[in-house]
Amino acid sequence: MSRIRKVYHIARADLLERTRGYGFLVTLFLSIIGAFLFVPNSQATYAVLLIDQYRGVLNSAWIGAAVSISVMSFLTMFGFFLIKNTIERDRQTRVGQIISTTTLRKLDYMAGKFLSNFAILTIIVILTFTMAIVMQLLRQEDLTIDLGSFVLPMVIIILPGMFALSALAVLFETLPVLRTGFGNILFFFCIWAPTVLISIPTFDIFGLPVSSFTGREIFKDSISESYKHLFPQAPGVLSDGVVLVEEPLQTFLWSGVNWSWDIFISRIFWIIIAIPLLLLAAVAFRGFDKPIRKSGKWQLGFFSRKEVSSDVENDKNKWIESSNGRVAALSKVTMRFHAWDMLKVELKLMLKGQPLWWYAIAFLFIVLTLFAPLPLAKGIIAPLAWLWPVLLWSNMGVREIRYNTRDIIFSSPAPLQRQIPVSWLAGLIVAVLTGSGLAVRYMVEGDASGLLAWGIGALFIPSLALAMGVWTRSNKAFEAFYLLIMFTGTLNKEMWMDFMGVVDGTIEAGVPYVFLMVTVGLLVLVVWGRGRQVRR
Numbered sequence: 001m002s003r004i005r006k007v008y009h010i011a012r013a014d015l016l017e018r019t020r021g022y023g024f025l026v027t028l029f030l031s032i033i034g035a036f037l038f039v040p041n042s043q044a045t046y047a048v049l050l051i052d053q054y055r056g057v058l059n060s061a062w063i064g065a066a067v068s069i070s071v072m073s074f075l076t077m078f079g080f081f082l083i084k085n086t087i088e089r090d091r092q093t094r095v096g097q098i099i100s101t102t103t104l105r106k107l108d109y110m111a112g113k114f115l116s117n118f119a120i121l122t123i124i125v126i127l128t129f130t131m132a133i134v135m136q137l138l139r140q141e142d143l144t145i146d147l148g149s150f151v152l153p154m155v156i157i158i159l160p161g162m163f164a165l166s167a168l169a170v171l172f173e174t175l176p177v178l179r180t181g182f183g184n185i186l187f188f189f190c191i192w193a194p195t196v197l198i199s200i201p202t203f204d205i206f207g208l209p210v211s212s213f214t215g216r217e218i219f220k221d222s223i224s225e226s227y228k229h230l231f232p233q234a235p236g237v238l239s240d241g242v243v244l245v246e247e248p249l250q251t252f253l254w255s256g257v258n259w260s261w262d263i264f265i266s267r268i269f270w271i272i273i274a275i276p277l278l279l280l281a282a283v284a285f286r287g288f289d290k291p292i293r294k295s296g297k298w299q300l301g302f303f304s305r306k307e308v309s310s311d312v313e314n315d316k317n318k319w320i321e322s323s324n325g326r327v328a329a330l331s332k333v334t335m336r337f338h339a340w341d342m343l344k345v346e347l348k349l350m351l352k353g354q355p356l357w358w359y360a361i362a363f364l365f366i367v368l369t370l371f372a373p374l375p376l377a378k379g380i381i382a383p384l385a386w387l388w389p390v391l392l393w394s395n396m397g398v399r400e401i402r403y404n405t406r407d408i409i410f411s412s413p414a415p416l417q418r419q420i421p422v423s424w425l426a427g428l429i430v431a432v433l434t435g436s437g438l439a440v441r442y443m444v445e446g447d448a449s450g451l452l453a454w455g456i457g458a459l460f461i462p463s464l465a466l467a468m469g470v471w472t473r474s475n476k477a478f479e480a481f482y483l484l485i486m487f488t489g490t491l492n493k494e495m496w497m498d499f500m501g502v503v504d505g506t507i508e509a510g511v512p513y514v515f516l517m518v519t520v521g522l523l524v525l526v527v528w529g530r531g532r533q534v535r536r
Helices: 002-018 022-037 060-083 086-092 095-100 106-139 147-174 181-197 216-230 261-272 274-284 305-324 339-351 356-371 374-387 406-410 415-434 436-445 448-472 476-491 511-535
Strands: 046-051 054-056 203-205 208-210 238-244 250-252 292-294 297-299
Touching: 002 086, 002 106, 022 060, 022 106, 046 060, 046 216, 054 060, 060 106, 060 147, 060 181, 060 216, 060 238, 060 476, 086 095, 086 106, 086 147, 106 147, 106 274, 147 181, 147 261, 147 274, 181 476, 208 261, 216 238, 216 250, 261 274, 339 415, 356 374, 356 415, 356 436, 374 415, 374 436, 374 476, 406 415, 406 511, 415 436, 415 448, 415 511, 436 448, 448 476, 448 511
Parallel strands: 054 250
Antiparallel strands: 046 054, 046 238, 203 208, 292 297
């Protein structure tokens, strides 16, 4: 019973701490906006769930299905980035060192963090479905509220997935490689993207049914069956996600999924899988003590008395020698501001720690963009070239918080007028250099509009990174959002998310100018947010 109490108090304390942060409030706001967008009106130019040119009447069943599929497609990514910080926060705030001195077991600690993750995601899911009920009343196509059509998808489809996601986030935090930005990118491309893009039917394990992680095939099979019964000759192509439509869709009545025990059993797997993930996290976790290297040997945060005495004695001898000799005069202090020197230092900090092969791959992207066929260069290689430095940009606006240099930076002369422009300019230089291949191609081709769109994209990237870093105080927010817009906009050809201007029709539709206005708004938010931090 005492172990259960320990797990409960860890989860409760962590939950209370996280719900007070800006990141959680922003996520709740985005959940409300998402629920609004997941239920488009009859005149909308997009749909999130349709079959051929039809959608269901906006009753509880159809809205519950659309919101469930959308939540499992989008919240799984944003939710993962939101909750993947619970152990890291203990490490940064030094709470972990206090926990290390107690008798708390690692498995109990992991279980508490896992429950806190699950509680956060559950709160967001409940809020989203509550807003979905409101949207049914606002759309006024069917005013009869069927709570079962909202509660059952939430409990049977979504919460088991969030259960597994909560344990996966804890595991990612315990493995040294996966808890960095590289782990975020690996999760996006190797776990989230295949899960969302690939439709996996229900399969069997040891004779028991197991549905896919998103569980969308459960809704799709039921919708297709009802649609085929009404329109036997129709092709019945079902699409989900953000799908653009040219004209209003026709409607048909869908009464919902026939929930059975087979469906319930098929989701249990995603609850069970959390157990081995937690056990693996407990085994992989190495605590909070950081080894310190001294004299070629690794030690666990303390030195022997002999070494300390030797260091003190050497310092004492040096002081005696200097006091007997002539004391050198202090150099004259100059108060002039050297922007170029500060920019060089900012670039060094941004590029610090990058191995030689990182520069080699960045240069390879530039060369491939220069010599590959233009459609291939614009559609794939150039976006990848601007994906490569994502971990450099994600530190913008966050470095002062992460390395506890906030007081030093903010107390320096004119931190708002000097440090922010230089930091933004360093990010812009990285964007210009890594994306220079496409700019050269545009100049050679004489494509002025393409070059202008590319330039706006280069301005947009550091502005977004700084704004999200300053306001969220975390690098994960930028990584998640940047990967999403790069994936859906440039790689998945969604014109209105294409900040690079490489998708056909983007420039003609004036999308780059929209991103230019967004860039200006982001810079205003940067100045406002950093001004608030300095005044504090």
